[in-house]
Amino acid sequence: MADLFPTLPSAAYRCRAxxxxxxxxxxxxxxxxELALLGTVESDADRTAADLGLPGVDPALDTVLVHDPAGRLAGWAWVHGGRRCRVDVHPEHVGRGLGGALLDWAEARARRAGSERLSQTAEDSDVAAVELLRSRGYQPFVTQWLLExxxxxxPEVPGPPPGITVRPFRPGDEHAAHQLTEDAFDEWQTRRKPYEEWARHTVELETFAPALSPVAFAGDRMVGAVLALDVPGADEGYIERVAVRKDQRNRGIARLLLRESFRGFYREGRRGCTLWTHSxxxxxxxxxxxxxxxxxxSTVYGKPLGPAQP
Known part of the structure; x- marks a missing residue:
């Protein structure tokens, strides 16, 4: 398995899956x-565990950890489906060549998986990461914004439009919410997520907050949903998904559902909410x-990949 690990910039580093x-x-x-770059921590172990346990991810082949001589984690990389990757280097080890080595490994893994293209997201303020990606031939293709x-x-909550009812998310709503969000995202996403993959990053997260996740119905059909995460210790709420069925748009449903979730977070003591959207x-x-x-x-960068080396 040694040939599946990156060539590290120093023999002092050790790696494993x-x-x-x-x-x-x-x-x-x-x-x-995140603390060094953003001044705050936004991720949580729940989401990291979800990434490692995604359907289609084989940790033995799709991940690598790099430890320093003291046994502390200095960097890691993850590839999902041969299409997208994540590379993180601890601030104490930035500038030592680990990022480049892990990116090389991610590209090699994607090629072995038969992928023709690989993407990675970088914060626009992370100058070193952006320079590395551009130096390796990656080009920007999507801009993402964290909104607050x-x-x-x-927050005031408007009344529902005619024919629409709203209630909190309940057990049994999972597959309808998956269908709704994937249908809504079909207009821009490159592939539909199967239920198991979708659920790992939404309704199966320990931080998923059904009571703060309102859903809208026209009759007995779900036509809108806001799926929220309530991270313990955070001073803000987080909206993971917002979706309204295409034939129900421009009726104020998204505004209603967001305001309902915002109000719920306010009553829980939060004084702000965030969500991501992209271009x-x-x-x-x-x-x-x-x-x-x-x-x-932040920006998503992509790069065409050549064939795997024999």
């Missing part, structure tokens, strides 16, 4: 990187009309 049991350690690394909604007072959805202007503002941005 990750397991689901490594989720907490990986999260500590990611949190240290400040709540100095309890392929064309939704930025809509969110800004609803009172959300841009906090920061």
């Amino acid at each position: 990750a397991t689901v049991a490594d989720a907490a350690a990986v999260h500590e690394l990611v949190a240290a990187r 909604f400040a709540m100095p007072a309890e 392929a959805t064309g939704a930025l202007a809509m969110y800004q009309r609803l009172g959300l503002t841009v906090r920061r941005s």
Whole structure:
């Protein structure tokens, strides 16, 4: 298996594949990187564990951990489906060639998986990561924005449009919500996520908050949903998914559901909520009309891959 690991910049580093049991350690690394770059920690171990346990991810082949001489995690990389990757290096080890080595490994793994293209997201403020990606031939193709909604007072919630009822998410709503969100995202996403993959990052997360996730119905059919995460210790709420069925758009359903979720978070003591959107959805202007503002941005970079080396 040695040929499946990266060529490291120093013999002092050691590497191995990750397991689901490594989720907490990986999260500590990611949190240290976020704190150094953003001044705050936004990720959680729940989401890291979900990435490691995604259907189609074989940790023995699709992950690598790099430890320093003291046995501390210095970097890691993850490839999903041969199409997208993540590379993180601990702030104490930035500038030593680990990022380049892990990116080389990710590309080699994607080629072995038969992929013709690989993508990775980088914060626009992460100058070193952006320079590395561009130096390796990656080009930007999607901009992402982290939006925030400040709540100095309890948000007002409008009434539902005619024929629409709203209630909190309940057990049994999972497959309808999956169908709704995947149908809504079909307009811009490159592939539909199967239920198992979708659920790992939404309704199966320990932080998923059904009571703060309102859903809208026209009769007995779900036509809108806001899926929210309530991270313990966070001072803000987080909206993971927003979707409205195409034939029900421009009726105020998204505004109603978002405001309902925002109000729920306010009553839980949060004074702000955040969510991500990106340029392929064309939704930025809509969110800004609803009172959300841009906090920061990131970019998805992609690169065509040549064939795997024999």
